[in-house]
Amino acid sequence: MSNRGKMLFALFMGCGYILIGTIQIITGILQVVSGDTGSSYMTAVAGALFIPPDIVAGMILMLIGCVFIYGVSEIHSGVREGIAYVYVGILLSLIFAGIYMLAATGDFLEAHLLNSEDYINWSVIDALRPEIYMGVLSLLTYLKWKGSFELKKS
Amino acid sequence: MENTKIRVALAGNPNVGKTTLFNAITGSRQHVGNWPGVTVEKKTGIRSYRGYDIEVTDLPGTYSLTAYSLDEIVARDYIIEEKPDIVIQIIDASNLERNLYLTTQLMELETEMIIALNMCDLALERGDKLYIDRMQEILAAPIVQTVASRDIGINELLDRVIEQKYNDKYHGREIGYGDIIESKVLEIEKILLTDPELSKRYPLRWMSIKLLEGDRNVRTKVGKSHVSAAINELLASIDQEEYEADIADKRYVAINAIFPQMCTRCNVRMTKSDMIDRVLTNKYLGIPIFLALMWGAFELTFAFATPFTDMIERIFLWLAVNVTSRLEPEWLASLIGDGIIGGVGAVLTFVPNIFILFFLLSLLEGSGYLARAAFIMDRLMYKIGMHGKSFIPLLMGFGCNVPAIMATRSIEDEKDRLITILVVPFVSCGARLPIYILLAGAFFGRQAGTVVFFMYVLGIVVAVISAKLLRSTIVKGKPAPFIMEMPPYRVPTLRTSIVHMWDNGAMYIKKAGTLILIGVVIIWLLASFPWGIEYGSEESYVGMMGHFFAPLLEPLGFDWKMTVALVFGLVAKEIVVASMGVLYGAGDSPEALTASLLADPAVTALSALSLMVFSLLYMPCVATLGVIKKETGSWKWTAFALAYGIAVAWIMAFFVYQGGKLLGY
Ligand SMILES: Nc1nc2c(ncn2[C@@H]2O[C@H](COP(=O)(O)OP(=O)(O)OP(=O)(O)O)[C@@H](O)[C@H]2O)c(=O)[nH]1
Numbered sequence: 001m002s003n004r005g006k007m008l009f010a011l012f013m014g015c016g017y018i019l020i021g022t023i024q025i026i027t028g029i030l031q032v033v034s035g036d037t038g039s040s041y042m043t044a045v046a047g048a049l050f051i052p053p054d055i056v057a058g059m060i061l062m063l064i065g066c067v068f069i070y071g072v073s074e075i076h077s078g079v080r081e082g083i084a085y086v087y088v089g090i091l092l093s094l095i096f097a098g099i100y101m102l103a104a105t106g107d108f109l110e111a112h113l114l115n116s117e118d119y120i121n122w123s124v125i126d127a128l129r130p131e132i133y134m135g136v137l138s139l140l141t142y143l144k145w146k147g148s149f150e151l152k153k154s
Numbered sequence: 155m156e157n158t159k160i161r162v163a164l165a166g167n168p169n170v171g172k173t174t175l176f177n178a179i180t181g182s183r184q185h186v187g188n189w190p191g192v193t194v195e196k197k198t199g200i201r202s203y204r205g206y207d208i209e210v211t212d213l214p215g216t217y218s219l220t221a222y223s224l225d226e227i228v229a230r231d232y233i234i235e236e237k238p239d240i241v242i243q244i245i246d247a248s249n250l251e252r253n254l255y256l257t258t259q260l261m262e263l264e265t266e267m268i269i270a271l272n273m274c275d276l277a278l279e280r281g282d283k284l285y286i287d288r289m290q291e292i293l294a295a296p297i298v299q300t301v302a303s304r305d306i307g308i309n310e311l312l313d314r315v316i317e318q319k320y321n322d323k324y325h326g327r328e329i330g331y332g333d334i335i336e337s338k339v340l341e342i343e344k345i346l347l348t349d350p351e352l353s354k355r356y357p358l359r360w361m362s363i364k365l366l367e368g369d370r371n372v373r374t375k376v377g378k379s380h381v382s383a384a385i386n387e388l389l390a391s392i393d394q395e396e397y398e399a400d401i402a403d404k405r406y407v408a409i410n411a412i413f414p415q416m417c418t419r420c421n422v423r424m425t426k427s428d429m430i431d432r433v434l435t436n437k438y439l440g441i442p443i444f445l446a447l448m449w450g451a452f453e454l455t456f457a458f459a460t461p462f463t464d465m466i467e468r469i470f471l472w473l474a475v476n477v478t479s480r481l482e483p484e485w486l487a488s489l490i491g492d493g494i495i496g497g498v499g500a501v502l503t504f505v506p507n508i509f510i511l512f513f514l515l516s517l518l519e520g521s522g523y524l525a526r527a528a529f530i531m532d533r534l535m536y537k538i539g540m541h542g543k544s545f546i547p548l549l550m551g552f553g554c555n556v557p558a559i560m561a562t563r564s565i566e567d568e569k570d571r572l573i574t575i576l577v578v579p580f581v582s583c584g585a586r587l588p589i590y591i592l593l594a595g596a597f598f599g600r601q602a603g604t605v606v607f608f609m610y611v612l613g614i615v616v617a618v619i620s621a622k623l624l625r626s627t628i629v630k631g632k633p634a635p636f637i638m639e640m641p642p643y644r645v646p647t648l649r650t651s652i653v654h655m656w657d658n659g660a661m662y663i664k665k666a667g668t669l670i671l672i673g674v675v676i677i678w679l680l681a682s683f684p685w686g687i688e689y690g691s692e693e694s695y696v697g698m699m700g701h702f703f704a705p706l707l708e709p710l711g712f713d714w715k716m717t718v719a720l721v722f723g724l725v726a727k728e729i730v731v732a733s734m735g736v737l738y739g740a741g742d743s744p745e746a747l748t749a750s751l752l753a754d755p756a757v758t759a760l761s762a763l764s765l766m767v768f769s770l771l772y773m774p775c776v777a778t779l780g781v782i783k784k785e786t787g788s789w790k791w792t793a794f795a796l797a798y799g800i801a802v803a804w805i806m807a808f809f810v811y812q813g814g815k816l817l818g819y
Pocket residue numbers: 166167168169170171172173174175185186187188189190191192193194214215216272273274275276300301302303304520644647650
């Protein structure tokens with residue numbers, strides 16, 4: 001029953017992405033409205049999960065979450081091709097992890113090669129964001145299931 | 155001894171790899187893209203091979219040899235008028251059935267033909283079986299299997315070309331169209347034979363069939379001959395539409411008969427491509443995913459380029475400080491420091507962004523995703539009054555508007571084409587990117603990528619709304635219906651992407667060293683005179699010019715320096731950044747352009763945003779205007795494009811600036 005495993009994984013990833021995306025959007029809005037994120041309960045959670053306030057990035061996390069959840073609902077209602085959503089969800093998650101890894105490389109070069117003033121306090125921890133750690137989860141799962149995504153047409 | 159020359163034409167359906175093969179044979183670097191309709195003009199190149207000069211011509215892709223659109227006429231006329239020694243038809247092996255339709259028509263042209271069965275890798279990967287020997291027999295033409303994107307089969311193909319040159323007896327096959335049609339074909343052939351001029355130049359059987367199909371292009375060819383009256387009489391006596399449909403039918407019947415003998419399709423697996431498609435064409439998720447990926451591309455363009463742009467900026471700053479302090483006389487130091495380093499340097503700073511963006515766009519293009527996006531948007535576009543095929547020129551506009559406007563040649567309907575030509579300039583080209591990067595980077599910090607993304611979206615939205623407006627006012631009518639063909643997903647080749655990136659980057663750099671340099675010197679001169687004034691002050695000629703135009707642009711939040719930059723930007727949009735470099739850099743101690751912009755009280759985040767919007771939309775650059783004139787053949791439409799662009803830009807920037815002020819920014 002490998003589809004069941006995939007469904008559970010997609011459920012977990014979907015909820016995770018949507019949750020993180022929501023937090024990111026809310027803190028993003030807070031920042032725009034009040035200028036800073038203050039020290040609310042929300043920002044404490046965001047800080048603990050390395051979520052920077054950013055409305056658009058949050059929307060994208062929610063979108064990836066929706067792709068996973070769409071897959072779950074299809075598989076759940078018996079459509080085997082719902083696997084496609086899990087596959088694409090993983091791809092998207094990898095693409096955005098890649099984007100932020102490259103962005104972090106840029107920051108790293110700023111801090112250590114150019115010694116820019118704005119980056120004096122930059123450390124590798126600052127580069128960590130949900131796109132990256134969620135991407136690592138996706139990567140591990142993908143490597144494990146690599147061969148099993150091709151489907152016989154019904 | 156002179157090499158023997160062999161003239162070869164590459165024909166085939168769109169998107170089968172003709173240009174890739176052309177590049178592989180001749181070593182050139184013509185544009186290759188994973189969507190139909192990339193090549194619209196024929197291109198020629200030469201390859202010396204085993205003592206022969208093989209002259210290869212890459213033709214636009216066509217599904218058939220009717221003459222409905224400009225690119226089809228280009229391809230067909232080349233084959234029948236210029237009579238190449240050999241025509242190579244490139245067939246997409248993974249799509250054999252559809253490609254055969256063109257084969258049946260090429261055979262009627264009675265030219266020596268070779269078939270290159272390209273994309274064999276894809277067919278084999280999918281598990282199809284191809285029976286090459288049988289295929290050779292049926293089509294009566296040599297067949298070579300190739301994978302053009304990996305240079306496989308090229309030499310064998312060239313060997314066949316040389317062999318075929320001496321194997322000169324034409325022995326192609328033809329399709330029988332049934333007694334009724336065939337008897338008419340014979341009748342027409344007999345009439346045509348009485349004109350030796352025609353019968354020497356064109357294959358008569360082909361001509362007769364085309365006449366029965368009602369081909370206008372062929373009719374004009376016959377029109378000048380003394381047989382035309384007899385032909386017209388004969389054609390008037392038959393129901394042409396019925397014949398046309400019948401002939402097409404017979405071709406399909408023939409294909410259905412021969413196809414199963416050539417190939418067995420393996421079609422049981424849902425491939426990764428199918429899976430991706432299922433999601434990306436999803437009703438709800440398709441468009442958001444497209445937007446998300448584009449956003450990612452801009453985010454990356456920004457974030458990854460920053461250290462490199464910083465590095466270049468520091469180099470120019472260092473140059474400005476060190477070179478100019480040692481230069482005598484003072485005017486020369488100012489020309490080099492304030493003018494050239496300030497202006498051209500400002501433009502060159504953004505080379506890394508240009509490179510990255512073009513690399514990413516090329517990946518999206520090569521993977522087939524951009525064309526899929528067109529498919530997702532097709533229905534939406536139709537409702538808006540735009541032809542589905544218009545989306546491809548719009549996408550090509552991201553690079554440069556000039557080739558994008560030329561790409562509209564694949565649109566058959568004149569009205570559809572005109573509308574597309576008029577709205578393409580709103581699509582943000584590479585030259586506008588530096589303006590956004592400079593201003594967004596200075597005023598919007600971490601959100602810069604998002605701001606740039608929204609500029610691109612705004613460009614597309616304005617283009618689409620303008621199309622709707624034009625449709626319902628000046629160019630009335632419904633768009634011609636159209637079924638978009640979806641190119642398959644392919645892993646984009648690194649080579650193509652790098653070439654694409656390099657060509658666009660090099661063009662940008664070259665422009666900086668020529669056109670922009672000249673512009674910068676002119677602006678510097680105007681900023682330094684009349685004699686005795688302070689450089690770049692309001693008393694200088696640019697100052698006067700700026701103040702002259704300023705009242706027009708003041709409601710948009712622009713000071714006189716921005717005004718000057720925009721006026722010079724009429725020539726090429728990179729000059730907007732260059733002239734800001736020349737004008738804002740002016741001061742006692744040179745500092746980075748970003749810093750001087752931030753320090754200038756006349757420039758706020760809001761006016762920067764308004765400037766970005768205005769630069770995006772206002773008047774196409776001179777080169778684009780030139781190509782609009784050429785393609786529409788009308789000064790009226792060219793003037794319209796110019797006036798309309800400026801009006802839209804002014805209105806949009808006005809709303810941004812005044813609206814922003816109302817909101818308290
Ligand atoms: N897998 C594979 N891909 C190929 C092969 N040949 C070409 N391609 C890809 O097919 C796509 C289309 O190639 P082009 O050379 O632009 O096609 P074209 O026939 O010139 O297209 P038009 O100019 O639009 O008529 C590109 O993405 C190429 O990288 C091949 O043999 N195998």
